[in-house]
Amino acid sequence: MNKHEPELIHTEAYSVLVERTSRRKTASIKVDEGEVIIIVPKLLQQDKIDKILVDKRSWIVEKLALYQATSPATIREYVSGESLPYLGRNYRLKVLTGDLTPTKLLNGRITVTVPEPSTQSHYVRRALVKWYKRHADKKIREKVWRYESLVGVETGVVRTKEFKSRWGSCTPYGDLEFNWVIVMAPNRVVDYVVVHELCHLIHHDHSPQFWKEVERVMPDYKEHKDWLREYGHGLSI
Template identity: 85%
Template sequence: MIEQNMTKKHQPELIHTASYSVLVERTSRKKTASLKVDEGEVTIIVPKLLEQEKIDEILADKHSWIVDKLAQYQAHSPSLAREYVSGEALPYLGRNYRLKVLTGDLAPTKLMNGRITVTVPEPSTQTHYIRRALVNWYKRHADKKIREKVRRYESLVGVETGVVRTKEFKSRWGSCTPYGDLEFNWVIVMAPNRVVDYVVIHELCHLLHHDHSPQFWKEVERVMPDYKENKEWLREFGHGLCV
């Protein structure tokens, strides 16, 4: 996917309060405003032409509710391993890239000169927006890379695929249907490139054998003779893949 510059007209809006920031999403599909707090991130979705004064009134009215939701999140969420500061290492297909956090209007996240660059208005207080930008970046690249790998390996396995999607799974790396539809956990692109290949081959082979029988593993080994090494890497280190 070609990353394009975001014009000022389409930049997301941020409203800053003393204790949190609010992301404003404007849409022509809504006639009323809605508010959500998800993983410590406050978002208000409003009609496209709703006046700023009305948005401020909604936020003021819901201030106590927002603070309560944020407190609940802080109390029940595990401490994040990442600090989301410049210089932090971010894995992608077996290589570590350095995070570079810039101050400015929200802009598309880019990989340039060996650094993954994220731009937010207030980096020191907006780690959730930095994380959101990184997640979106990983999802875009996972969708592209995994589709490429499916196209590469489906002929080697000897199958035809249907729809290929990337999404977020809680406890698995991929799934398939008898119709050839495949779904992959986008987080897998944080693993080494060969491990990603293994996950793709694994799901493609399930289109031939819908279980983990000896015949299934024999097919996996035919396409990837060193699959056991990649399977073991995933078993040992896969739980640590996170943004």
């Protein structure tokens, strides 16, 4: 197996993603949003991994059942033809069968390749999340670099992460964090979120002076602020 290719173990009830790492001396299993992942030492033999999975089968089944019972209903089925937003455009999802490979935007379609698409929608979702995070990191950094001179500030570390109820945050030291989900919004809305956080490096509150600064850089900011308030809760993968 190629060292960059994800390793999968298939059972009758579920599939397991194997993550090998030189930083671990023992194995651990987690069920993350319906996906079973076993993290093992880099050189652990396959038969030992299989034994761990057999021993933990009841626990895994219980966790998967709990996830299915408590997870909110999703509007996505993760099948070919579904529409996925990215920076103001909608792209069709194309799901192919094969070894796990990096997700790509090709010919106007976001193409995901997974072993068994009909029974492993969580792998499609996982691949899409990785794709969005990767592109969010690149696009948001580009926007920060473009707007920081217009705002008149210098930034420190710029990173993307997942927030539960906010689109971004900043520190007095110039470090900025953005919710990667924002790249599912229209392009100018993403610009607004970037400008908003950059202006917080000047005014650390939402005072009239803060909003005047935002308006100076982005005169039409209210339109994008209103879009985010009305539709932002629907941005999800």
